[in-house]
Amino acid sequence: MIQGKLGTLVGRSSGYIESLPAPVRRRVAGLKGIQQEHSKLEAEFQEEVLELEKKYFAKYTPLYQKRSSIVNGAAEPTDEEVEAGKQDDEDEENEDADKEEAEEDEKKETSTEPMNGIPEFWLSAMKNLGTLAELITDKDEPALRLITDIRMEYLDRPGFRLIFEFPENDFFTNKTITKTYFYQEESGYGGDFIYDHAEGDTIDWKAGKDLTVRIESKKQRNKSKIL
């Protein structure tokens, strides 16, 4: 938790070090040499953390697959999963309110058509994440509400890829749209991975459906220029 912070205390220079007598400056240079050994160990540590992240990612994956099946209506959750989820809610909510809700449900059910899976799950999820919500405009929503899955995968080099999965739709022909985040091969001071750049797929918009094009009805200020 703290050793990274202690590490950053060493190795900074202002005019102070230069003003010291030579034997002291030699010791400071020696500490910098020792700090290099420390940095090598920190880079090894970050490599091991990444391996651990990958190990756990493999453990999370079946849960993500279950989620995807439920969201898209390919499977229903088990009673155990539902009970565990309800107990989670009851920690926060009032039980009486739950009962009233249940009665209300019965009324709703008779008046509502059957729904497959959880409609608009990913759009709702994204709109619940503050920083992401700010980026979503009304114009984006018709496409984003179609998302059937968002997945991540690690690259062979430092970095990861986000995969957005879509069904057949009116906007573009892509079945998936991915964005890949590349990190530098050399780790930084303290062993951290350093972000390099990201690359996104080209979206194959259907004719007239490009949501990134702003259609403006411009008034001609000076018609004579056209003529």
Place this chain on the structure above:
Amino acid sequence: MIQGKLGTLVGRSSGYIESLPAPVRRRVAGLKGIQQEHSKLEAEFQEEVLELEKKYFAKYTPLYQKRSSIVNGAAEPTDEEVEAGKQDDEDEENEDADKEEAEEDEKKETSTEPMNGIPEFWLSAMKNLGTLAELITDKDEPALRLITDIRMEYLDRPGFRLIFEFPENDFFTNKTITKTYFYQEESGYGGDFIYDHAEGDTIDWKAGKDLTVRIESKKQRNKSKIL
């Protein structure tokens, strides 16, 4: 790098979920149950990261001990350590400037008394760390420049202890002053350790030397009140 973020997307509620028909709400409850399994795995992941931190802390410790010996004049760095440290500098600096410096050193050496270790190493380090520098007042410096070592140790429960080591001094009788940071036994959403509270040692100030007491020369506004 990213799975923690994906995890936080699930489990938030506004009025939206309550407005859904019962079969959909059952699926959402099921996802919350699945999310609980995810959270358990995340807590295991954080435990494993902590074990990894402890493993590397053991690897860093000999380097910290070497640093302490050099800082306090108990040992000199090896030529290899000095060379490695100088090469580090040369990546940033101009070689000619280095030569000039070396010539200047010789002059300095004849006019300077020998110095033990690296004087004021820890005060300099702390003043190079922005957030810490802001907390250090002129009044603190005479005590802080005496620090011979700053160490960290893990607790048997979640948390760590900072140990500040002092020589015999005019201000207090403590040989070490420690501050211990306690984290909660139960990990939070996403498996993170949650800070609970910190406890600091009592400082045994010598008579009249308490640096935390502000001595003000108050004017008596109404002398009659004393009589």
